[in-house]
Amino acid sequence: MSSEDPLNASPNDAVKRSRYTHRQLHLLRQGSTATPLRAIAHIDLDAFYAQCEMVRLGLPRDTPLAVRQWESLIAVNYAARPFGITRMITAAEARKACPNIVLQHVATFREGEGGRWAYRDDSFKNIKTDKVSLDPYRAESRKILKTIKDELDRWCTNEPDGEAHCFTQGLSAGLEKASIDEVFIDLSPLVYSVLLQRYPELRPSLQDENRDAGLPPPPTTAVPWDPEDFLVELDLHEREEDDPDWDDMVMLVGAEIVRAVRRAVWDELKYTCSAGLARNKMLAKLGSACNKPDKQTVVRNRAVQHFLGGYKFTQIRMLGGKLGDQITSLFGTEQVSDLLSVPLEQLRTKLDDHTASWLYGIIRGDDRSEVNPRTQIKSMLSAKSFRPSINSVGQAEKWLRIFAADIYGRLVEDGVLENRRRPRVITLHHRTAQSRSRQIPIPASNAVDENLLFELAKTLMRQVITDGQAWPCSNLSLSVSSFEEGVSKNKAIEGFLLRGDQAKSLSHGSRPRDPNAAASEQLPPEKKRKTDDNGIKRFFAQPPHTDSPVVDEESAQPQPDPDPISAAQRSPPEVHGSAMPYYTCGRCSRSIAELESEEHDDWHFAKDLELQERQEARDVQHQSRPTNSSSSSRGTGTRGRGGRGGRGKPERGQMRLAFQ
DNA sequence: GTATAATCG
DNA sequence: GGCGATTATAC
DSSP states (O other), rough: OOOOOTOOOOTTTGGGSSSBBHHHHHHGTTOOOOTTOOOOEEEEEEEEEHHHHHHTTTTTTSSSSEEEEEEEEEEOTTGGGGGGGOOTHHHHHHHOOOOTEEEEEEEEEEEEEETBBBOOTTTTGTTTTTTOHHHHHHHHHHHHHHHHOOOOEEEHHHHSSSSOOTTTOOOOEEEEEEEETTTEEHHHHHHHHHHHHOOOOOOSOTOOOOOTSSSOOOOSOOOOOOOOEEEOOOOOOOTTTTTTHHHHHHHHHHHHHHHHHHHHHHHHHHEEEEEEEEEHHHHEEEETTTTTTTTTTEOOOOGGHHHHHHSSSSTTTOOOSSHHHHHHHHHTOOBHHHHHTTTHHHHHSSSSSSHHHHHHHTTTTTOOOOOOOOOOOSEEEEEEEEEEEEEEEEEEEEHHHHHHHHHHHHHHTTTTTTTTTEEEEEEEEESSSSSSEEEEOOTTSSSHHHHHHHHHHHHHHHHHHSSSOOEEEEEEEEEEEEEEEEEHHHHHHHHHHHHHHHHHHHHOOOTOOOOOOOHHOOOSHHHHHHHHHHHHHHOOOOOOOSSSOOOOOOOOOOOOOOOHHHHHSSSSSGGGGSSEEEEEETTTOOEEEEEGHHHHHHHHHHHHHHHHHHHHHHHTTTTTOOOOOOOOOOOSSSOOOOTTTOOOOOHHHHHHHOOO
8 A cells, every 4th residue: 555645745746646637627517528537327227117017016026027018028127037038028928938927018098088098907909999108107207317316416415514615506417318217417517526525635726727737646545436336347457456546536426426316216216227337428328237237337447448348339329220230341340349450540441531530439438428418308209000001091090189199198297288398390100111201380379289289190191191102001100399498488598598698708708818807707796796696596507307396486497408509509609600519518508619618617717716715715704614525425414504593405595605 | 491210228 | 029219311
């Protein structure tokens, strides 16, 4: 073991600096996609539909169960898998392999029973009249998402005693709903704040003029990993005995948060999930599948090469289909390790430039895709396959009626009645020998109801028939898309955008080489800055999620996704000329061109410094408490302190005070 | 905007 | 394979 106290000056300090810089560390705070210190989690519910049925039926965990859809299985729980039950076998085969298995059929709509789905014990015999409903799973998915979000919010506002409030101000973790049973979480801003709380030596200081200088090393020689965490083995040339660097500490904190999230999902809803934690989405997603069920896997930076080298690249997102096949035949291998020895130039001779450089990066673990803070659905589809095919308008219209009812029910859940969101386009897909689709706008003048959807669907059906070969039809589906936000919300957002523009002109007026301008922009009239902060907090402090209770107060409604288009419009025009990359700053939700990332980062850095100085001044004034960076896991003394009068959330009030 | 394909769970 | 959802691409 080396020195226990690396902060003490010693001749060796120079060689023991972290290989990461202040700049890389502080990029974490904004959700920048460029820093190697990023912490991205992927959470995947284990055999989700099967778990939903286990929970709904109140069955013990060791009961073998599969979810049935007609004669197929669409989900198999872990208790059933040792019997050889997979999604690829039929219900009859499953029963034979495991006589005690519960084969629960999905809920269905039934012709002539209105728009209500139900669990029916004879649904598998009624493929002719029933249509599958996945609503029960959507509902559970929403609950789980809310639990995850609430737990993350707890971490965002969980402040230890003492002076570190400013590091959690306005914090939020980006949550991207990737599918009904998967989410990505950008833990970076959260991890950043925890690190700064626990390791004061990382905090921005006036001495750190050179932000490209290495950070001090972590004050430890061995990372205290939780025994429950699965660590991917290090690359061949790396050793566990080597001192950790800050990327390891980032993963340690990230793993703690993910564990807490998973525990919350279990404690509150009794669902198990698996998680992957890594520096980007691709690695996190591969990681979450490594140890299932109910486990989490950490892919440290120093393990990435070893980790990826063992994969077929067809396992990597986007390479599972035709592109992957094409690459396989072009290079005669499916192994990542084989492709690693192909130089970029050679990739370019066989693939278009964009694909070549993307591929070159992705197999080396380089994935800069953002966690898109989006939890709302973008389209809704209701479909039915016909075996045998159907042959008449009359038959088709029976299904259109059910599709309309299905979609309408989901729109109600989504808030059409309250005018929160409504779709602008309706589409009918139709399959005979080939696939066709037609779409039309949903008239903005009408209230969206079941009957309107049905009438529009019939109109589309007539068009399809007029177009050409409509029969025999083997598949029909109706979908709605292009959602728009309700009126009240738009007003509120316009209000914010105005303030956002003011803030923007302030922000972009500063150049890093003009400290005076930067400083003066920190000190506009207090009142105005407060307005801006409230605006941002009000609109973006909480990631949106679909099933938050509707609060009637206009300003308290759940938020839409930050619209990338309008976000782009808030940025300077030169940003949008071509494919200029930009990202949404995690701290202020402004759209920032990547070229201006550093400048914007500097602006936040300066602002952080100012905040911290103010806080320190306040602490001195108030006889500051001991500034231990004592561990701050959930529930350790963060509730209202006696001195504060026991308000519900004293931290919030405190934070605001710090800015006034 | 409209239509279709590709990819994923 | 059935049912859904998202994104990219071409026009």
